[in-house]
Every structure is written in C-alpha cells, then in structure tokens.
Amino acid sequence: MNPPALRALLADSLTLWGVVGSVEIADGGVRLIAGKHVLHVTQAELEEAPMRWWLISETRRRPAASMLGLLRSLRYALNATSAEPARARVAAPS
Amino acid sequence: MIPVSVITGFLGSGKTTLLRSVLRDPSYAGSAVIVNEWGDIGLDHELLETSEENLLGLANGCLCCATRGDLARTLIDLAARRRSGAVTYHRVLIETSGLADPAPILHTLLMDPSIAEDHRVEAVVTVVDALLGAETMARHPEATQQAMLADRLLLSKTDLAPDTSALEARLAALNPGAPILRAVQGAIPPDMLFASAARPAALQHWLEAIATPGARHSAGVETISILREDPLPAVVLPLFLEALAEHAGEKLLRMKGIIRVAEATEKPAVLHGVRHVLHPIQWLEDWPSADRRSRLVLIGQGIPQWWPARLLEALEEEARG
Numbered sequence: 001m002n003p004p005a006l007r008a009l010l011a012d013s014l015t016l017w018g019v020v021g022s023v024e025i026a027d028g029g030v031r032l033i034a035g036k037h038v039l040h041v042t043q044a045e046l047e048e049a050p051m052r053w054w055l056i057s058e059t060r061r062r063p064a065a066s067m068l069g070l071l072r073s074l075r076y077a078l079n080a081t082s083a084e085p086a087r088a089r090v091a092a093p094s
Numbered sequence: 095m096i097p098v099s100v101i102t103g104f105l106g107s108g109k110t111t112l113l114r115s116v117l118r119d120p121s122y123a124g125s126a127v128i129v130n131e132w133g134d135i136g137l138d139h140e141l142l143e144t145s146e147e148n149l150l151g152l153a154n155g156c157l158c159c160a161t162r163g164d165l166a167r168t169l170i171d172l173a174a175r176r177r178s179g180a181v182t183y184h185r186v187l188i189e190t191s192g193l194a195d196p197a198p199i200l201h202t203l204l205m206d207p208s209i210a211e212d213h214r215v216e217a218v219v220t221v222v223d224a225l226l227g228a229e230t231m232a233r234h235p236e237a238t239q240q241a242m243l244a245d246r247l248l249l250s251k252t253d254l255a256p257d258t259s260a261l262e263a264r265l266a267a268l269n270p271g272a273p274i275l276r277a278v279q280g281a282i283p284p285d286m287l288f289a290s291a292a293r294p295a296a297l298q299h300w301l302e303a304i305a306t307p308g309a310r311h312s313a314g315v316e317t318i319s320i321l322r323e324d325p326l327p328a329v330v331l332p333l334f335l336e337a338l339a340e341h342a343g344e345k346l347l348r349m350k351g352i353i354r355v356a357e358a359t360e361k362p363a364v365l366h367g368v369r370h371v372l373h374p375i376q377w378l379e380d381w382p383s384a385d386r387r388s389r390l391v392l393i394g395q396g397i398p399q400w401w402p403a404r405l406l407e408a409l410e411e412e413a414r415g
Contacts, residue, residue, distance in 0.1 A: 001411055009408055012401035016341055052412060067408040068337050075341070 001067075006030050006041065013071060017080040029054075034078055041070065095214040096173065098186040098203060099288045103221030104230050104237040105192030108250030108280065112221055113189055115280030122284045126172055126183035128165065130191045165199065166206050173212045185288075186213065193236050196220075196243045197347070200368045215373070219287045220244035224255035224276075228264055241265055242347050242393055243368060244272045246287055253278045270317055271350060271391060316395065320403045322388035325356035327413040331363070331375075334406055338392075339370035345397050346370065351390030352382075365390065 001009075003025040010030060011023040021034025029042030040056040044063065051063040053070040057077060064070035075081050103109045110129075116122050165188070175181045190199060196218050203215050220240045223230065227249070230237045241247060247265050249258055262274055275286060331353065338346060349372075351365040364376040392402055 001408055005404065005407070008400070009404040012398040012404060013341065015398045016345070016396070016401055066333065066412055067405070068333050068340075071337060071341060 001043065003028070003030055006043075009067075010041065010074070013074070014078075017075060017078070019078055019080045021078075032074075032078075037078055039074065039077060041074070096176075096184070096186055096212055097216040097288070097290070098169075098188065098213045099216045100188045100190060100196055100199060100203075100218045101221065102190040102194060102196045102218065102240045102244075103192065103248075103250075104223070104227075104234060104240065107192070107221040107223045107227070107230075109189050109192070109221050112219075112248065112250065112277065112280035112282075113187065115277075115282070116187070116284045116287075119284050122185070122187075122288075124183050126181070126186045128168055128186065128188045130165075130189065130194065166202055166209055169203075169213060170208050185216075187288075195236065195239050197239070197368050200243075201371050204368075204371050204373065214290075216290045217245040217288050218243055219246050219248055220272075221248050221250050222261070222265065224249045224252045224258050224261065228261045231264065231268075238268065239347075241268050244269055247272050247274045248282065248287065249274060249276045250280070251278065252276045267317075269348075269393065316393070316397060316399065318392040318394065318397060318399060318402055320351075320388075320390040320392075320406060322354070322406075325354040325359050326388055326406075326410060328355050328357045330406070330409045330413045331355070333409050333413075335365075335367075335372060337405055337409070338402065342392075342394060342397050342402075344369065346392060346394045348393040349391065351388070352378075353388045353390070354386055359386075362386075 007023045007025055007030045010032060014021050014023065014032070014034065019034050021032055021037075023030050023032050025031075027040060027042065029040055032039045032041065038058070040054075042054050042056065044051040044054055048063075050065050052066060053064040055062045055064060055070060055073050055077065062073050062077075064073055101109050101113060113127065113129075117125065117127070169186065172181065172183075172186070176183060188199070190196065200215065200218065203209055203213065220243070222237075222241060227237070231241065247269065249261070252258060255261075258276075265272075265274055275282060338349070346367075346369055348369075349365060349367040353363040353365060355361075355363050358377070360381075361377050361379065362381055364378060366373040366376070390402075
C-alpha cells in the first residue's frame with residue numbers, strides 16, 4: 001500500500017471516528033497529528049513478516065499484522081474507541 | 095424453518111389494514127400474527143380476523159426496546175406449541191408499533207439462537223402513507239429509519255394522493271434497493287411483499303439500483319456502493335466485515351451485496367446485514383445475471399464515502415501478499 005493510499009484511508013478513518021486531526025505523508029509512511037497525539041505509521045519490512053505495520057508514538061513502537069489490527073491500535077492510541085466496540089455477528093445458518 | 099416477516103411503518107400508515115388484507119389470502123390465512131401495540135388499550139388485534147390461538151398481542155411497550163424479550167419468548171412458545179400440535183401455522187407475521195425501529199427486532203430474530211433454530215427472516219415490509227409519508231419522515235426520524243431498513247416499501251392510500259413522485263424519489267434516495275409497491279386498502283398479492291428478500295431476484299433489484307460506485311446523500315444518509323472487477327480472496331471477506339462492524343458500528347444501517355470470491359468464482363456469495371448483524375453468507379448456485387462483478391451496497395450515516403472501498407483495497411492487497 002503506497003503512502004498516498006494509506007494517508008487517504010487513515011484520514012477517512014479519523015473522520016469516521018470523529019477525531020479532528022491531519023494526516024500527511026512523512027518518512028516513508030504517514031504522520032498523524034490529532035490534538036496532543038503525534039503518531040507515525042510505516043509499513044513493516046519484508047523480513048519483519050508476519051508484521052505488516054508499525055504504529056510509532058513518542059513512547060511506543062507497536063506492530064500490527066494487518067490493516068484491521070493497525071486501525072484498532074490507532075483508534076486505541078487516539079482514545080477514539082466507543083465504550084463497547086461493535087463486533088460482527090453472524091446469525092445461525094438456517 | 096418457519097418464515098418470519100416484519101411489517102413496520104409509522105403510526106397510521108396502514109399496517110393493520112395491510113395485515114387484514116393479507117390474512118384474507120388463503121395462502122396466508124394460517125399465519126401466526128404477532129401485533130405490538132404501544133398503549134394501554136390495544137385495538138389493532140381486535141381488527142384482525144384470524145383465529146385466536148394464532149394471534150398474539152404484545153402491549154405495554156415498543157417491540158424494539160421494552161418488549162424484545164417478550165417477542166423472543168412468544169416466538170419460542172409458539173414454535174413449541176406448533177411442534178406439539180396445539181397450533182398450526184406456516185409463517186409468522188409481526189406487526190410492529192408505529193414508533194418501532196426494525197433494527198433491534200431483526201437483531202433479536204437473527205441472533206437469538208433459540209429463535210434462529212426454528213425461524214428464518216424473510217422480509218421487512220415498510221408501509222408508507224402516500225399522503226402524509228413525506229411530512230412524517232421530515233418530522234419523525236423513526237419513520238425514516240423504518241424506510242431505510244425495508245426490503246420492500248409499500249405506498250398505502252395511493253387513492254388519496256394522485257402524485258407520489260416526490261415521495262417516491264425521497265424513498266428511492268433513502269433506500270435505493272427496495273422496490274416501491276403500491277396498494278389501496280392493502281390490496282396486493284402477499285407474495286410480492288413477503289417472498290424472501292435474500293432471493294437472487296430480490297437481490298438483483300437492490301444491486302441494479304446502484305448504477306455506479308460512489309455515494310449518494312439524502313438528509314444525512316449515505317448510500318455507498320462498491321464495484322469490484324476482480325474476484326476477492328475469501329479471507330478478505332470476514333476481515334472486511336469485522337472492520338466494518340468495529341469501526342462503522344452503529345453508523346452502518348444496512349448492507350447487501352453479491353461477492354465474487356476468488357476461490358469459487360462460479361458461486362457468488364450473498365451478503366445481507368442490518369447494522370453489525372449479518373445473515374449467514376448465502377452461496378448461490380449461479381450468478382443471477384451476466385454481471386459477475388462484486389457489488390456491495392451500504393446504507394449508513396456518517397461513513398466517509400470512500401472509506402469502505404479503501405479499506406477493502408487495503409485488505410485485499412494484504413491478502414494477495
């Protein structure tokens with residue numbers, strides 16, 4: 001995923017979560033600034049597999065194995081989670 | 095499996111009139127009917143001509159909030175009595191109160207394992223007053239919600255409203271995939287309303303309503319459609335649905351789609367969900383038309399237009415390695 005595509009997805013995600021902030025391409029990935037939070041997201045190197053993403057703050061460097069994991073970590077890092085996040089639920093087969 | 099359909103619509107829209115008409119049809123006369131009335135004195139059930147043992151009233155609360163447990167218990171008890179031979183019926187029709195949100199009702203019907211064991215949700219029919227519907231939707235968000243969650247929309251009292259084009263345009267913008275039917279005094283063949291909404295033909299109507307990918311907006315409601323030429327790796331599907339549920343959460347009202355899965359390109363997967371609750375994925379034996387692209391339609395509020403497509407692309411890229 002190239003940085004412009006990553007930036008677009010993460011900017012949309014901030015909007016979806018109701019977070020006011022900005023996302024810009026920086027250092028081979030993207031930089032998010034939202035309130036007091038400054039976070040970097042970069043794609044992991046091939047040899048770091050199965051990790052695909054790194055979410056980097058001033059104090060932590062958190063890996064994610066998928067975009068799903070990255071979005072979840074990012075949302076937690078921004079304190080933008082709802083009290084009880086919805087989980088997909090599939091009805092019993094009929 | 096016992097088919098269950100939900101008849102909803104705002105106060106005075108003509109739900110009970112429709113139900114009376116439906117129950118006169120010999121194929122539907124033996125239906126079990128559950129009527130939810132919100133008030134101290136229930137009247138609607140007095141107006142329905144059906145056998146006493148097949149008619150149940152749920153009063154003193156709205157089905158979507160206060161009496162959801164009652165609905166579950168009623169359906170389970172009914173099914174037990176049916177098994178024992180105490181009552182005979184071949185389908186269940188649920189008439190909600192005029193202020194009900196159909197989503198929690200569907201959630202109960204789909205997710206309660208004791209109900210899902212014996213019952214299959216067929217269709218949500220929303221009755222809209224042809225004369226007052228537009229004004230009602232402008233004033234009452236409940237009415238808009240009912241229209242958005244319909245599998246089929248039924249315009250009632252069309253004899254009183256010579257021109258329904260503006261209302262129909264509004265409904266089409268809110269719920270582009272739901273066919274808009276018309277009836278006076280509930281006179282319409284019931285199968286047009288209650289045939290399974292998950293059938294390929296019904297799904298096709300929903301999908302054809304979306305001509306191009308992108309989004310349409312109407313009073314804070316977006317219809318977002320995604321078209322994919324290439325088949326989607328199967329592993330992407332659950333990840334995408336999980337992310338949708340987790341991040342779009344309550345903002346996602348409705349989702350329908352037909353997906354060309356890379357591992358089984360000849361058998362399309364049908365997705366059908368209300369909020370974060372999904373019907374089990376249905377695999378069709380064949381494509382309903384020559385169009386073999388994956389098509390997904392989301393109706394929601396506050397979901398950025400391109401977020402679902404961008405997410406899907408990201409997950410697909412990961413799956414392809």
